Amino acid sequence: MGPFLSVPMAVVGVASAVYAARVMRTVLDRRSYEKQGVVFSKTYPFIGSETDVSELLERNKTRDYLYLDQPATDLVGSIRGFDIQLYGMNRQTAEILVSPTITGKHIDRDTPALYSFGQLSPSAITFQKITTDHFGGRKRNLGKGLDLERISVISNRRAADFCSEFIRDAPLDLKRIVGDYTREVMGEFVWGKDAGRRIVSYKDRDGEVSDVPFMFALNETFTRLRFYSNRFWNRVHFPIATWPITREARRLQYNCKKLHEHLADVLQGTPEPETVWEQVAAGNGKLAIPIEITRDDLLTASIAGLDTVQNTILATLWYVLLPRNAEWREAIVSRSGQRRDQLIEACVSESLRLSPPGSVINNKVVEDFDMDVEGRKYRLKKGTRVMPNIHALHAKYGDAFKPERFLPEAEEPEPYMMPFGKGRRSCPGRNLGIAVARNFVKQFITAYPEAQITxxxxxxVHFNNLSHSQLTVVIDPSAVRSAATAGSCPVLLS
Ligand code: HEM
Structure with missing residues (x-):
């Protein structure tokens, strides 16, 4: 056999051996977990639990609805890629998984998202292990830039502008409107008033190239990267999402390149005062952090509050505008000041409970360790993915929309929730996200108390970062009725 054949065969042989060893380890680890009482969801050779995940995604639900309805279970297992993925199903297990003695020591970050929006910001904090250089310093610098008062002023002003412009006799696509709102708010907040005027070259889903506003190109690319990485085979073997083997993959890579070129240019300039850009660049500069990493911290600040906040707003408006929750809409409209803010924030919190936007936190066991859940002992193995199942934790409080649980006068303790994570890896943008969502909901509901979902x-209908659910409303049903009688849009009359 000549060298032309033997080299490829050797490569195939080594790859097969590596694959076989990986599969064997997964099989043995699974047996070990099953012996310890961990129940697994249905899995298939090679594709793990992905067929069930496809069914969930089709119904606008995320992967972490993939749990067995067993309230007494500490951990539930599934297979993801070639790895075992364990979900903490109750408060006790979740508390252990996020505790400072475990996070960063026995488990640390390892997320498939690196192959999706990681193509946009590979050094983003969210992909880094706690032990990475400057992890704490970067998170602190970002936190300092996230000025709550400033974002409240920006989002109030922008929400008031948006909500003054709607036409009364046609249906509104709130998904599009809320997308525009969050992009404008986060653009101004991170980059300054000039953000809206910055233009980049962008390839859309049909491959058409055009010049569009920077924040639009960023948001669309970020969202498309996440949806693309959730196609079936990209979920089975994550790196496939980065291979330029489909038109969409190549279009997304074009967009990432253009965004990077644009930012390389922008970051040569001087930041507008008080922006996140100014704060992060100054703080990271003192730590001699390379500019590409600062770029990724600013990309994080720009995108982390887009799809998450959009979905928070859409979910809240959905619940508040449903006819069966009319009392909440009336309460919001009839109150003012701090009480109105309390009511809206309670509605936002309850919507985050029912529809957590980004509900999977991805970590891996970095060295074997023993976990004791109220006397029930588990040995967790290196390489296992493990995380609290946010959806399962939230679902324990039922499907009904009951914001009163979050009002200051509530007698029962608040539900145990973690839409923003908990512990050292928790979301630094929590208060900001709530403020941006609250301000849009406030302006919209008080300006259009008659609005009706169509x-x-x-x-x-579920709102989260992988959902296709829509929210369309008419803000003045009587105006629509007269317009329809005059010959337009009969659909709205039905
Ligand atoms: C309603 C809006 C938001 C929701 C629901 C949300 C949710 C989350 C969740 C679930 C995590 C993972 C936590 C973990 O791994 O334990 C996270 C992380 C993060 N979020 Fe948010 N987020 C929101 C808004 C924001 C905003 C506005 C920013 C900044 C402008 C932001 C910045 C971050 C960062 C930097 C991380 C990574 C933290 C780390 O890895 O240590 N988020 N967020």
Whole structure:
């Protein structure tokens, strides 16, 4: 056999051996977990639990709805890629997984998202282990830039502008409107008033190239990267999402390149005062952090509050505008000042409970360790993915929309929730996200108390970062009725 054949065969042989060893380890670890009482969801050779995940995604639900309805279970297992993925199903297990003695020591960050929006910001904090150089310093610098008062002023002003412009006799696509709102707010907050005027070259889903506002290109690329990485085979073997083997992968890589070129240019300039850009660049500069890493911290600040906040707003408006929750809409409209803010924030919190936007936190065991959940002992193995199942924790409080649980006068303790994570890895943008969402909901509901949802009969409405659910409303049903009588849009009359 000549060298032309033997080299490829040797490569195939080594790859097969590596693959076989990996599969064997997964099989043995699974047996070990099953012996310890961990129940696994249905899995298939090679593709793990992904067929069930596909069904969930089709119904606008995220992967972490993949749990067995067993309230007494500490951990539930599934297979993801070639790895075992364990979910902490109750408060006790979640508390252990996020505790400072475990996070960063026995478990640390390892997320498939590196292969999706990681192509945009590979050094982003969210992909780094706690032990990475400057992890704490970077998170602190970002935190300092996230000025709550400033974002409240920006988001109030922008929400008031948006909500003054709607036409009264046609349906509104709130998904698009809320997308525009969050991009404008986060653009101004991170980059300054000039953000809206910055233009980049962007390839859309059909491959058409055009010049569009920077924040639009960023948001669309970020969202498309996440959806693309959630296609079936990209979920089975994560790196496939980065291979330029489909048109969409190549278009997304074009967009990432253009965004990087644009930012390389922008970061040569002087930041507007008080922006996140100014704060992060100054703080990171003192730590001699390379400019590409500062770029990724600023990309994080720009994108982390887009899809998450959009979905928080859409979920809150959905619940508040549903006819069966009319009392909440009336309460918001009839109050003012701090009480109105309390009511809206309670509605936002309850919507985050029912529809957590980004509900999977991805960590891996970095060295074997023993976990004791109230006397029930588990040995967790290196390489296992493990995380609290936010959805399962939230679902324990039922499906009904009950914001009163979050009002200051509530007698029961608040539900145990973690839409923003908990512990050292928790979300530094929590208060900001709530403020941006609250301000839009406040302006919208008080300006249009008569608004009616027109797509209440849609199936499987859930708002999260992988959902296709829509929210369309008419803000003045009587105006629509007269317009329809005059010959337009009969659909809205039904
Ligand atoms: C309603 C809006 C938001 C939701 C629901 C949300 C949710 C989350 C969740 C679940 C995590 C993972 C936590 C963990 O791994 O334990 C996270 C992390 C993070 N979020 Fe948010 N987030 C929101 C808004 C924001 C905003 C506005 C920013 C900044 C402008 C932000 C910045 C970050 C960063 C930097 C991390 C990574 C933290 C780390 O890895 O240590 N988030 N967020």
């Amino acid at each position: 797509n209440t009969t849609d199936k499987d």
